[in-house]
Amino acid sequence: MTYLFQILNGIGLGMLYFLLAVGLSVIFGLLQFVNFAHGAFYMLGAYLAYEMVGRGVSFWLALPLACLAVAALAALTEAALLRRIYAQAHTFHILATVGLALAVQEIVIIVWGPIGGNLPPPDSLSGVVILGDFVYPEYRLFVIALTAILAAGLWWLLEGTRLGAIVRAGSESPEDMALLGYDTRRINTAVFGLGAGLAGLAGALAAPIRGVDPFMSVEALSVAFVVVVIGGMGSYVGALAAGIAVGVAQSLMTTLWPEGARLMIYLGMAAVIVMRPRGLFGRA
Amino acid sequence: MTRLLERPLVHFALAAATVLVLPLVLRSGTLASEILIYGLAAAACNLLLGYTGLLSFGQGIFFGLGSYAAGLLLLRTGWPALAVLPAVAVVGAATATAVGWLSIRRQGVYFVMLTLAFSQLFYFLAYTFSDLTGGDNGLLNVPRPMVGGKPLSDPWAYYAYVAVLFLALFAALQRVALSTFGRTLLAIRDNEARASAIGFPVRAFKVAAFAISGAVTALAGALHAMLIGVAPLSNIEYHTSETLLIMTIIGGAANLFASVLGAAFYLIAGDLLSAIWPRWLLLLGVLLVAIALFMQRGLWGLIERAAALATRGGAGRSPDERAAPEESRP
Numbered sequence: 001m002t003y004l005f006q007i008l009n010g011i012g013l014g015m016l017y018f019l020l021a022v023g024l025s026v027i028f029g030l031l032q033f034v035n036f037a038h039g040a041f042y043m044l045g046a047y048l049a050y051e052m053v054g055r056g057v058s059f060w061l062a063l064p065l066a067c068l069a070v071a072a073l074a075a076l077t078e079a080a081l082l083r084r085i086y087a088q089a090h091t092f093h094i095l096a097t098v099g100l101a102l103a104v105q106e107i108v109i110i111v112w113g114p115i116g117g118n119l120p121p122p123d124s125l126s127g128v129v130i131l132g133d134f135v136y137p138e139y140r141l142f143v144i145a146l147t148a149i150l151a152a153g154l155w156w157l158l159e160g161t162r163l164g165a166i167v168r169a170g171s172e173s174p175e176d177m178a179l180l181g182y183d184t185r186r187i188n189t190a191v192f193g194l195g196a197g198l199a200g201l202a203g204a205l206a207a208p209i210r211g212v213d214p215f216m217s218v219e220a221l222s223v224a225f226v227v228v229v230i231g232g233m234g235s236y237v238g239a240l241a242a243g244i245a246v247g248v249a250q251s252l253m254t255t256l257w258p259e260g261a262r263l264m265i266y267l268g269m270a271a272v273i274v275m276r277p278r279g280l281f282g283r284a
Numbered sequence: 285m286t287r288l289l290e291r292p293l294v295h296f297a298l299a300a301a302t303v304l305v306l307p308l309v310l311r312s313g314t315l316a317s318e319i320l321i322y323g324l325a326a327a328a329c330n331l332l333l334g335y336t337g338l339l340s341f342g343q344g345i346f347f348g349l350g351s352y353a354a355g356l357l358l359l360r361t362g363w364p365a366l367a368v369l370p371a372v373a374v375v376g377a378a379t380a381t382a383v384g385w386l387s388i389r390r391q392g393v394y395f396v397m398l399t400l401a402f403s404q405l406f407y408f409l410a411y412t413f414s415d416l417t418g419g420d421n422g423l424l425n426v427p428r429p430m431v432g433g434k435p436l437s438d439p440w441a442y443y444a445y446v447a448v449l450f451l452a453l454f455a456a457l458q459r460v461a462l463s464t465f466g467r468t469l470l471a472i473r474d475n476e477a478r479a480s481a482i483g484f485p486v487r488a489f490k491v492a493a494f495a496i497s498g499a500v501t502a503l504a505g506a507l508h509a510m511l512i513g514v515a516p517l518s519n520i521e522y523h524t525s526e527t528l529l530i531m532t533i534i535g536g537a538a539n540l541f542a543s544v545l546g547a548a549f550y551l552i553a554g555d556l557l558s559a560i561w562p563r564w565l566l567l568l569g570v571l572l573v574a575i576a577l578f579m580q581r582g583l584w585g586l587i588e589r590a591a592a593l594a595t596r597g598g599a600g601r602s603p604d605e606r607a608a609p610e611e612s613r614p
Binding site: 081084085092093094095098099102104105106109110218221222225226228233260266269277 | 537570577
């Protein structure tokens with residue numbers, strides 16, 4: 001029964017990893033831009049929710065507001081700064097976003113202090129659900145349900161709408177899109193905002209589970225990389241499957257070998273790289 | 285003058301001058317030693333970044349492992365430091381061979397992501413096996429090396445010890461970079477498909493570059509552990525990998541001395557600024573964005589520009605001529 005509990009936990013965790021990784025993946029797919037500030041957007045989402053709830057805003061309002069604020073901030077950063085370096089080598093994409101992440105981390109420490117804090121789940125979800133002979137926190141069930149709805153919505157957005165078609169076509173050939181008369185700059189900004197907003201939402205959702213601290217961004221960034229490496233960059237299904245696999249593996253290991261739980265996800269990644277360098281769902 | 289700045293002998297002379305100048309301008313022997321140690325590690329990072337076109341986010345793995353290997357060998361075997369250091373280099377080279385071999389299975393940004401994920405893997409290894417590494421506390425009481433039967437407890441005496449090794453290893457890295465092997469790395473950096481088509485075993489060359497870089501970085505890590513008397517967990521953290529990479533890029537990827545310059549700039553600026561404002565890393569973050577936008581050839585690029593201005597721009601080269609080429613996009 002504890003295994004069922006851990007698997008459920010792992011799915012919730014994995015869905016948050018999916019939100020993180022799919023944002024990274026969509027940005028990379030369209031812009032060929034690897035965003036090392038992705039973890040910083042996740043952290044900002046968490047801290048914004050933490051701050052708003054602390055000031056008496058309802059969690060249900062804080063959640064979408066944190067997501068939108070991060071998306072807007074990211075879109076602004078893209079338009080003002082990052083689009084100027086797209087033409088350069090990847091080294092400078094990485095350098096600029098590492099610098100951005102460092103600046104965000106220090107600002108977070110200046111504003112909220114180096115210690116971090118806790119965000120209680122909303123009162124309506126602070127209870128537990130009794131399933132047979134084990135209890136499960138309501139908030140975690142809510143996270144699973146909400147992220148599942150989001151995942152479906154995102155699938156529809158990317159595969160079923162005009163915007164999704166533009167994004168996918170832009171990933172294949174930005175030049176063709178520009179020739180067809182699309183304003184690729186606006187699309188780039190929108191997609192960057194969307195990807196970062198998903199990271200911010202993942203952070204806000206994770207805050208009641210893990211709390212907030214100024215160093216949560218590095219862990220989130222490297223987990224998103226692991227998910228993308230295992231699932232294959234640019235693959236929606238890959239991000240979903242790898243996100244859940246990583247979450248469940250980490251969660252199960254917490255009962256079997258607590259100290260090594262996070263070690264295992266990186267060992268798993270190494271194993272996938274040895275066997276399938278392209279990732280499980282990656283296109284060649 | 286601009287031609288002069290391209291000569292390896294001049295770079296070595298600058299490195300030697302740095303060794304001589306640091307004691308004159310710095311009050312702290314510890315800071316001076318740190319500059320040489322991180323300068324060495326940054327130069328090893330640059331062998332991958334500038335010469336092979338590999339942006340490795342995993343240099344902290346080798347730095348941290350070097351610290352742990354030196355600490356464990358010094359504490360548990362009683363070997364003298366001069367016997368421990370070659371063993372540390374072997375550990376660094378072996379680990380870098382494994383990490384490099386796995387990471388170069390992917391190219392471009394995937395490669396970068398893999399090296400970062402591996403650095404997390406080794407961090408959690410060190411964290412998990414705390415009976416060996418001391419976990420959060422680090423491996424304590426790492427001794428200074430003995431010379432003439434006495435430990436080098438004076439900071440400047442240890443600085444001299446570090447300086448000798450620094451110059452020897454810097455020269456060795458230069459020899460590697462100038463050798464046929466090093467030229468081949470440049471060919472791989474500039475056009476991997478062509479180098480492969482000519483018949484070079486590209487992957488073996490990249491792994492070899494990793495092994496050399498890993499050995500030197502591990503030695504720097506060992507010197508650092510002996511400097512501060514601890515092999516701390518932070519030496520194998522993401523943060524160390526990031527710092528080494530930042531030092532290398534701030535200096536400029538053009539040559540190995542530029543990396544020493546980058547390390548010196550980072551550490552001295554950090555020392556001065558952190559005394560005034562503990563959140564100085566905010567300024568560093570802004571500086572990195574500025575470098576990406578306006579100063580892609582780093583501090584070395586500034587020196588070259590100044591030299592070109594001084595000689596009326598006659599021998600000045602276009603700024604992009606030797607910049608690292610665009611990585612192949614997947």
